Amino acid sequence: MRFDVVTLFPELFAPFLTAGITRRAYESAQVDVQLTNPRDFASGNYRRVDDRPFGGGPGMVMMAEPLVQSLAHIRSQRTEAAPVVLFSPIGRVLDHRMVSEFSSGTGAILLCGRYEGLDQRFIDAHVDLQISLGDFVLSGGEIAAMALLDGVARLQPGVLSDPESHHQDSFNPALDGLLDCPHYTRPEDWAGVAVPEVLLSGHHLNIQRWRREQSLALTARHRPDLLEKARLAGRLSKQDERFLAAQGGIAIIAG
Secondary structure, three states, X not given: OEEEEEOOOHHHHHHHHHOOOOHHHHHOOOOEEEEEOHHHHOOOOOOOXXXXXXXXXXXXXXXXXXXXHHHHHHHHHOOOOOOEEEEEEEEEEOOHHHHHHHHOOOEEEEEOOEOOOEOHHHHXXXXXXXXXXXXXXXXXXXXXXXHHHHHHHOOOOOOOOOOOHHHHOOOOHHHOOOOOOOOOOOOOEEOOXXXXXXXXXXXXXXXXXXXXXXXXXXXXXXXHHHHHHHHHOOOOOHHHHHHHHHOOOOOOOOO
């Protein structure tokens, strides 16, 4: 799959694409990332890509024409059509389901806005999907683009050392969309705190149940909305519901 990133700061992506375990996806071109700077398609001696907003006010607005030319260049290089994605506060919040959809697709064209944003006429004419990381504002879309690319890369076959690793991630359908359980490693006793005995027992069924209960408890405490979604989808067993009810009446026994 190919992701084309339109950014005024392509240099920000160099360390991201060459460090960490996800670099395997980029080096093998499982996730082919191409960078395009709209300044290369701007006119004039100064290659301007922004101007003052009509109506006054602070900041600058990215101009439509350099972005249109960037899209034309990218599409001439691609062999498959791709949605144009803009990272924006009004967009759908990025979640595991969206990352999974991108990870099995052919890629996208990712627009990284800067300043006060993009000329709305360009957005209306060319943007297919807007995505947000949450209710806060960044200086540009580059960090959001990296977040999406990282999420997609780690789902590719052979990228993680253990192919089962991402199945235990928080929000994964394999965990019924719940939060992951706590994890421990050596030493068995650290700073006077011992590893839970069940994890040292070698009893796989007991360990599996402990991890499930910890996942349920953490989700109930920190993200009850995820727990309710799992319940409504019929993903919680009667045993799950009994455990939750025993923790303080935070669940109703199904059936």
